[in-house]
């Protein structure tokens with residue numbers, strides 16, 4: 001029997017037996033002929049395919065902008081999918097009008113995605129809107145022809161006029177101000193009714209061909225295969241989304257998204273600069289979907305979260321049926337994109353022992369673009385010290401080996417040493433002996449060796465400017 005997927009598409013209730021693994025983008029354009037949602041890169045990089053997804057969280061209806069090229073149809077079950085066609089009213093919305101007034105559209109290919117991102121921002125912001133927020137909301141949207149000046153001017157004017165007109169926005173005020181149509185008023189009740197039709201059939205697949213968490217890696221690589229495969233959607237397991245403190249440990253559910261990781265008080269306590277680090281990873285919309293567990297299981301040699309967790313000596317809980325095993329992350333990676341995960345196992349939690357208060361953490365990432373780019377080399381350290389002496393030290397690095405690497409020898413070498421330029425420089429040959437970078441699109445092997453050295457210096461100059469100065473290395477090494 002084929003499972004039906006029940007959801008609301010704009011103002012229409014839909015029951016479909018289309019395969020749950022098909023992307024929402026393909027479903028909309030090919031199945032529904034709703035071609036306002038554009039197909040650009042199909043890799044999560046351009047924002048042309050942005051849609052809104054609304055879901056009930058308790059009694060509250062919450063909307064998020066999402067990239068439909070990386071979103072499986074099966075995840076729409078019980079939710080409200082909004083496309084650009086679903087925003088249409090007789091008159092232009094204030095967002096559309098601002099784009100007309102400021103000439104912020106030329107070929108128009110990017111415009112639907114931008115309007116969806118802006119609408120999503122106005123619907124979801126919990127505090128008052130502001131210009132910085134609206135610019136962040138557009139991080140994921142590329143325009144190839146108009147230039148960003150006109151788009152920014154339209155967005156700024158929009159914020160100003162909405163602020164002049166009373167400020168804070170939520171669903172009701174967005175309807176009253178014509179940002180979204182009237183039918184949104186009844187969506188909450190309709191979703192409640194829909195929830196009675198929905199059964200938990202998707203998760204009961206006996207042996208699915210694919211397991212999907214956020215889909216931000218799988219759908220870039222294998223969207224066509226996924227469309228025809230049986231899938232287990234992990235997102236239907238809310239218990240895997242929690243972060244909690246358990247005695248002396250932090251337990252991070254494997255489905256925790258990058259955005260949720262960056263905003264959790266326990267993580268901010270552990271890694272005070274986590275928000276700045278996470279901003280260097282992917283884009284706003286990807287961070288809302290990409291999960292910590294997905295980053296680990298993908299085992300990319302440049303996985304940013306993997307590199308952070310290696311320095312923190314995280315442990316993994318892997319579960320198959322009733323069997324649960326605990327594996328140190330440092331023993332998990334076995335080769336290029338190969339891990340010790342056994343067939344059928346699910347990564348459920350990541351556990352970090354809370355370090356002492358005297359431990360500092362730092363993460364560095366070098367990429368060609370500052371935002372929305374993969375690392376050439378990335379690195380993290382966790383360091384406990386007393387005065388100027390290193391008592392515990394862990395350094396990890398990505399982009400310098402087939403796997404995200406814990407640099408055991410370099411770490412051990414520095415333990416017990418004083419934080420001096422001479423001692424840091426003493427670690428250089430050990431570091432170079434532990435890494436084996438290759439030349440690829442992110443840079444040559446030689447360049448990555450240079451970056452490895454520079455990032456070791458950067459960790460110390462950033463955390464210990466009282467002991468270490470960048471100049472020390474240029475003058476003496």
Ligand SMILES: Cc1cc2nc3c(=O)[nH]c(=O)nc-3n(C[C@H](O)[C@H](O)[C@H](O)COP(=O)(O)OP(=O)(O)OC[C@H]3O[C@@H](n4cnc5c(N)ncnc54)[C@H](O)[C@@H]3O)c2cc1C
Nearest residue numbers: 044213214215216217218282291293294295297303304347
């Ligand atoms: C535009 C773009 C930019 C990106 N930028 C970055 C970046 O800057 N830094 C970075 O590190 N990554 C980046 N990524 C990669 C990607 O977002 C991350 O690797 C992400 O963490 C993958 O998580 P996911 O939940 O989307 O995984 P999915 O795509 O759902 O799954 C990936 C793999 O992990 C498996 N899997 C996922 N969760 C589990 C689990 N709990 N148990 C068992 N198996 C599981 C899946 O079966 C699949 O094999 C980017 C991706 C895109 C599209």
Ligand code: FES
Nearest residue numbers: 040041042047069
């Ligand atoms: S088509 Fe480019 S992000 Fe989806």
Ligand code: FES
Nearest residue numbers: 106108110143144
């Ligand atoms: S107006 Fe042409 S891509 Fe933006």
